[in-house]
Ligand code: FES
């Protein structure tokens with residue numbers, strides 16, 4: 001485990017799970033302190049971000065031996081590289097000499113050279129050069145190598161997991177790849193074209209809550225509800241992911257021009273805990289919206305666009321502008337307001353609005369599903385809970401099928 005080994009008591013779990021019910025029709029939302037108290041921020045980092053698959057990049061950035069990408073996961077610097085035998089490897093991006101970070105940004109390299117004192121590692125992580133160490137006694141550089149972490153290619157993207165015992169993502173989300181491939185068969189041919197970046201004054205779980213329901217869409221996103229056919233909006237929850245689909249025509253709408261669209265549906269997947277995968281109406285496209293906690297009341301969001309070309313056409317420029325200047329502005333206003341509200345004595349938790357049979361698009365069962373997974377992660381920190389990180393489908397994850 002990368003962060004301190006905090007544990008929780010049964011009483012703490014009972015308190016934070018108060019009001020939550022496995023039946024979404026009888027459940028309250030997760031309690032406000034989980035969103036405002038620094039203690040629960042630390043618990044999130046340990047019990048959730050230290051143990052789950054975290055999105056890194058499109059596999060296009062790691063095709064040739066020597067290609068690398070550095071990033072941080074749960075505030076931990078990590079490095080992904082394609083080694084000489086074309087195997088993908090991930091390491092803590094931390095030098096074994098005095099802990100300086102090794103590579104920064106992304107690119108292609110023959111070796112991994114530390115910028116501090118130039119210790120040099122090969123692409124499999126073995127230390128192959130350490131200046132002025134020949135005369136040292138009891139120092140064998142062949143015994144030193146970088147600490148590896150788990151890495152996996154999944155549906156055209158690269159993910160890492162800091163938990164060495166975590167089962168593969170493909171096994172944890174067994175049907176997700178097939179569903180994404182069916183609706184977005186062109187991911188491998190798409191290229192990174194644009195990144196949007198946001199620093200938001202809210203807890204990361206408020207961003208996910210907001211992402212997982214469209215109950216607010218008619219109220220807060222009048223352009224969006226003209227882009228998609230809300231009567232077809234469907235939300236289905238599965239073990240550690242949920243899908244959010246709606247038809248979207250080629251007709252005029254208030255969001256952006258879709259008259260030449262080859263993709264005519266709105267297909268979105270949320271992958272526990274913080275990765276949102278989206279395919280919007282338009283040309284071939286796939287987007288990754290990643291939600292990264294930066295403090296109890298601060299979240300960094302990145303929105304990456306993978307398109308048919310790095311040159312955006314006019315419709316794509318319009319759709320990026322819509323997402324950046326309309327949709328995101330609306331959603332960020334909402335989640336920042338919610339954070340302020342949660343920080344007052346006037347709010348502990350609220351009722352989950354559940355009506356998947358009559359109006360799946362307006363039902364909050366996706367939020368309830370997320371809260372169940374959060375509480376299950378918290379329970380894993382109870383001393384003697386006996387739960388190991390390889391549980392594939394948490395017991396409280398409710399399989400809510402909106403339209404069966
Ligand atoms: S910290 Fe890396 S070589 Fe000294």
Ligand SMILES: [Fe+2]
Nearest residue numbers: 210216221331
């Ligand atoms: Fe929204």
